[in-house]
Amino acid sequence: MDETILDAFRKNGLSRRAFLKFCAATASLLALPPAAAAAMAEKLATTLRPTVIYLSYQECTGCLESMTRSFSPTIEHLMFNNISLAFNDTLQAAAGEAAEAARKEAMRKAWGKYILIVDGAVPMGAGGAYCVAAGQSAVDDLRHVAQGAAAIIAVGTCAAFGGVPYAAPNPTGAVPVSEVVRDRAIINVSGCPPIPEVMTGVVVYYLSFGMPALDRQGRPLTFYGNTIHDRCYRRPFYDEGRFAHTFDDEGARNGWCLYELGCKGPVTYNACATLKWNQGTSFPIQSGHGCLGCSEPDFWDKGGFYRPLPAATGHWPRGEVLGGAALGGAVVGVGAAALARSRQQAAAAKSAKEVNSPPPKEDSHEH
Amino acid sequence: MSTETDLLDFARGPALEAALIILVFGMFWRLVGVLVLRRPRDLSEPRVRHAWLGGIRTIFTRMWPRREFRPRILHWEAVSYVFHFSLALVILGLLPHILLIRDITGLSWPGLPTGVITFAAGVALISLLALLAHRATHPVLRQISNFDDYFSWLLVFTPLLTGLMAYYHLGGRYEDLLAVHMLSAELLLAWLPFSKLAHTVLFLFSRGVTGTIYSRRGAQT
Amino acid sequence: MKTLDAIPIRPAPSPAANAPALLQEIAAALDALLLSGRRHCIDLGSLPLSPADRDMLRETLGTGEVHMELATLGTSRIEETGVAGVWWVRHSSEDGILLMESLEVCHVPEIVPADTTDIAVGLQRLRQRIVVRASEEY
Numbered sequence: 001m002d003e004t005i006l007d008a009f010r011k012n013g014l015s016r017r018a019f020l021k022f023c024a025a026t027a028s029l030l031a032l033p034p035a036a037a038a039a040m041a042e043k044l045a046t047t048l049r050p051t052v053i054y055l056s057y058q059e060c061t062g063c064l065e066s067m068t069r070s071f072s073p074t075i076e077h078l079m080f081n082n083i084s085l086a087f088n089d090t091l092q093a094a095a096g097e098a099a100e101a102a103r104k105e106a107m108r109k110a111w112g113k114y115i116l117i118v119d120g121a122v123p124m125g126a127g128g129a130y131c132v133a134a135g136q137s138a139v140d141d142l143r144h145v146a147q148g149a150a151a152i153i154a155v156g157t158c159a160a161f162g163g164v165p166y167a168a169p170n171p172t173g174a175v176p177v178s179e180v181v182r183d184r185a186i187i188n189v190s191g192c193p194p195i196p197e198v199m200t201g202v203v204v205y206y207l208s209f210g211m212p213a214l215d216r217q218g219r220p221l222t223f224y225g226n227t228i229h230d231r232c233y234r235r236p237f238y239d240e241g242r243f244a245h246t247f248d249d250e251g252a253r254n255g256w257c258l259y260e261l262g263c264k265g266p267v268t269y270n271a272c273a274t275l276k277w278n279q280g281t282s283f284p285i286q287s288g289h290g291c292l293g294c295s296e297p298d299f300w301d302k303g304g305f306y307r308p309l310p311a312a313t314g315h316w317p318r319g320e321v322l323g324g325a326a327l328g329g330a331v332v333g334v335g336a337a338a339l340a341r342s343r344q345q346a347a348a349a350k351s352a353k354e355v356n357s358p359p360p361k362e363d364s365h366e367h
Numbered sequence: 368m369s370t371e372t373d374l375l376d377f378a379r380g381p382a383l384e385a386a387l388i389i390l391v392f393g394m395f396w397r398l399v400g401v402l403v404l405r406r407p408r409d410l411s412e413p414r415v416r417h418a419w420l421g422g423i424r425t426i427f428t429r430m431w432p433r434r435e436f437r438p439r440i441l442h443w444e445a446v447s448y449v450f451h452f453s454l455a456l457v458i459l460g461l462l463p464h465i466l467l468i469r470d471i472t473g474l475s476w477p478g479l480p481t482g483v484i485t486f487a488a489g490v491a492l493i494s495l496l497a498l499l500a501h502r503a504t505h506p507v508l509r510q511i512s513n514f515d516d517y518f519s520w521l522l523v524f525t526p527l528l529t530g531l532m533a534y535y536h537l538g539g540r541y542e543d544l545l546a547v548h549m550l551s552a553e554l555l556l557a558w559l560p561f562s563k564l565a566h567t568v569l570f571l572f573s574r575g576v577t578g579t580i581y582s583r584r585g586a587q588t
Numbered sequence: 589m590k591t592l593d594a595i596p597i598r599p600a601p602s603p604a605a606n607a608p609a610l611l612q613e614i615a616a617a618l619d620a621l622l623l624s625g626r627r628h629c630i631d632l633g634s635l636p637l638s639p640a641d642r643d644m645l646r647e648t649l650g651t652g653e654v655h656m657e658l659a660t661l662g663t664s665r666i667e668e669t670g671v672a673g674v675w676w677v678r679h680s681s682e683d684g685i686l687l688m689e690s691l692e693v694c695h696v697p698e699i700v701p702a703d704t705t706d707i708a709v710g711l712q713r714l715r716q717r718i719v720v721r722a723s724e725e726y
């Protein structure tokens with residue numbers, strides 16, 4: 001583990017040219033100026049390959065699956081050249097006691113210096129009993145491993161914001177990583193799953209330049225600085241007011257805006273519209289489905305994927321509640337009118353008495 | 368945890384529900400309360416058989432000023448109509464509004480091109496400003512205008528302005544702009560029944576009653 | 589049933605709005621290169637270039653004498669344009685996906701010359717091979 005990242009490239013039979021190409025491609029991916037590629041190359045050439053511990057808790061493994069589909073830098077390059085992936089229970093060959101022993105050894109050797117990548121939410125219910133591996137609950141394990149980490153990256157919406165387990169009614173008491181580890185900044189790489197290149201890009205950015213600039217939710221601004229709507233190619237249709245009304249109608253076939261079909265693009269921060277998925281093939285809107293908002297907190301509980309943004313999110317029964325309000329209003333109205341009428345009658349009686357003539361008959365002229 | 372869409376979630380959720388309840392409750396209170404009041408008994412002979420027909424007719428004849436008054440008020444009447452028409456176009460013609468109405472009532476209709484709506488909103492804003500200037504400078508209007516007049520004006524102006532800002536992403540993050548627009552509209556809905564803005568519903572009844580009384584007396588309606 | 593190709597995606601036709609400014613930048617960079625030897629790199633992927641922009645760039649810069657192919661971590665094409673000192677570099681991954689496209693203003697892109705450590709490693713290997721060959725001849 002005392003070799004630099006450039007040494008690791010060479011050891012795998014790759015020349016410095018390959019290393020420079022890797023740095024150029026990654027800098028471009030991170031939307032950094034070309035000069036940053038040179039800075040990255042300089043830095044990584046002398047940076048020791050860091051140990052990376054990848055821990056998975058309450059998750060579906062979708063984030064790891066996504067990461068292995070990254071085209072630049074590929075997970076293989078990441079694993080063999082840039083980092084020493086000391087523990088990942090899905091990718092590693094070892095299992096059981098041997099795996100745990102290897103992890104403990106790697107942590108001990110690199111204590112205070114390793115990068116911790118966390119995948120999945122952490123259940124706090126029943127003392128953390130809902131997620132236990134090798135006799136250790138997720139929350140205890142995370143608290144311990146976090147202490148020796150130089151940086152913590154929470155990958156996926158579950159680790160960043162709670163995700164699926166956190167959605168109502170949250171029976172396991174799931175919480176995001178940032179609520180278990182509260183004493184330091186967590187890099188939140190959210191998305192369900194996050195875009196592969198975003199995940200690997202953030203790791204390489206950290207290795208080259210340290211902590212990236214983060215937004216209020218702890219997400220790297222490089223990838224999460226714009227909304228989907230800001231970069232959506234269907235924006236001209238939104239601006240004109242051309243919307244698809246149902247799936248597969250004429251508007252949908254013409255590629256019009258999916259606002260009416262519940263697209264959450266305007267309020268979702270992610271890089272899907274520019275980086276896209278599957279090596280730049282497409283992204284949900286391009287394939288005809290509105291954005292789910294999967295990189296935002298609580299996106300499961302925002303009223304429904306197909307409820308458009310202007311629609312009400314509450315699930316209150318419209319007919320009953322408003323009917324009740326109408327009835328209530330009518331009752332109060334009648335009451336107020338009855339009060340007014342009795343006052344009218346009293347005033348009329350009083351004036352009649354003053355004039356000393358009998359009060360007029362009870363008025364029956366109601367319109 | 369605090370998120371970017373907290374304000375928007377509030378606007379789309381409990382605030383919207385509360386505003387609609389207050390609107391319906393308040394409107395029914397006022398309408399029923401007024402209709403159930405006693406009216407002074409008319410002891411004269413009815414000149415027509417069905418006075419209420421005259422009431423209906425009055426609703427329409429009063430939509431345009433009588434010849435005698437035109438020189439003095441026609442241009443402001445026209446400005447007022449331009450404002451009302453543009454406002455209706457914006458509220459009922461923009462697709463996101465239609466989606467909201469559909470969500471609440473189930474009714475829906477095709478929307479208008481956004482460019483038309485933007486133009487209408489601009490016209491509505493300018494005519495509102497003109498009407499405000501008129502109210503503040505006219506020697507009589509100035510004296511009889513009260514808090515209700517100015518506050519109602521503000522509550523109609525703000526959703527129009529914030530709506531344009533939200534749609535075109537001007538002046539802040541989209542989530543906040545949309546939330547502010549929805550909240551300002553919700554404030555308008557809640558204020559409506561208890562202010563002069565209730566004329567949106569009550570004008571039919573006030574013209575109708577006046578017309579019925581006049582018609583019964585044989586006056587022209 | 590319409591196929592994918594039958595669904596039209598109509599991008600708005602746009603003129604070559606960015607290319608003229610880019611060409612000015614390249615000219616200024618060449619100037620700086622002549623004066624102080626400073627290199628300059630423009631990441632084309634980061635710019636909103638329309639097809640018309642690219643056509644204008646290609647037309648104005650033209651094709652040069654040098655075409656290089658770099659085969660490591662996928663293929664990369666490095667070509668000098670018709671303007672000496674302006675190189676068009678395209679990096680692709682092993683799957684053929686374009687990773688980065690740039691215009692470099694320099695004497696030769698940094699990725700081209702052999703690196704000292706690589707040369708040292710290569711020398712070691714060559715010496716070993718010479719020894720092996722010599723022993724094979726006997």
